[in-house]
Amino acid sequence: MLTIGDVLRRSTDHLAARGAEQPRLHAERLLAHALAMERVELYMHLDRPLAPAELDAARALLARRAQGEPLQYVLGEWGFRRLTLRVDRRALIPRPETETVVERCLALLAGSDAPRVLDVGTGSGAIALAIADELSAARVTAIDVSEEALGLARENAARTGIAVELIQHDLFAGLPGNGWDLVVANPPYVRDEELATLDAGVVDWEPGLALVERGHTEALAREAVRALRPGGALVLETHEGAAPRVAALLEAHGYAGVVVTRDLAGRDRVVEGRAPAA
Ligand SMILES: C[S@@+](CC[C@H](N)C(=O)[O-])C[C@H]1O[C@@H](n2cnc3c(N)ncnc32)[C@H](O)[C@@H]1O
Secondary structure (H helix, E strand, O other), X not given: OOEHHHHHHHHHHHHXXXXXXXXXXXXXXXXXXHOOOOHHHHHHOOOOEOOHHHHHHHXXXXXXXXXXXXXXXXXXXXXXXXXXXXXXXXXXXXOHHXXXXXXXXXHHHOOOOOOEEEEEOOOOOHHHHHHXXXXXXXXXXXXXXXXXXXXXXXXXHHHHOOOOEEEEOOHHHOOOOOOEEEEEEOOOOEOHHHHXXXXXXXXXXXXXXXXXXXXXXXXXXXXXXXXXXXXXXXXXXXXXXXXXXXXXXXXXXXXXXXXEEEOOOOOXXXXXXXXXXX
């Protein structure tokens, strides 16, 4: 009978042979998930044999990862700030740099009394749910053009028990409502010509609608200046290297106090500005 130690070793070798990144770590996460254990527990039970059903479950997860499916989709859930969200092919996998976007929103909203927040292109609901979770006074609305993504965001709202308003809406039709205290977005920002250079795990598995830039950032700068209350904040995640261009775009639209923030990896990834006073 194969033990936990055997399966870990074989899975790591299998993933490494398929060119997967961090094969040992991924093998650990997959096996821990199949056995409903923490990763550290695997090492406390290396000699424990796997029952046939456990082995089947571990093999099924490993096969998906070995075929290139992102680890997060195979596991079906992923951490974002304080939350564990359901993730699948309906929406982008929430990224660490987007946690910095939430950080800036919380800093800008600190001290506000029941601020109204609009998350544009909510995907899994990550930004909207994290803000509502960490700032319970906030009233958060989230939009997405994708019904599939909204379905996932609804499941995440139900799973976390956090109340946010979710609406299907196309940014290019303008932003809903007005007088928002804060508008936030992690918009699609990959250019068509860049797609070929991206990791296959991204291009082949994550929704194209979430990735490919079609003038979203410009539309957000243009529309949010109308939809925000005077002095309200726009917070945008940007492509690596694009922060100076996005900062200039906000200034050209009349935003004041334009600031660029680095993510935890030290890359300029978040741009914010305040709508001009009326
Ligand atoms: C980069 S993903 C961000 C998802 C999520 N906010 C996050 O940070 O993980 C961009 C999202 O914008 C949505 N989107 C694309 N075009 C849109 C449009 N015209 N109007 C509204 N949402 C749009 C996509 O469906 C996708 O969910």
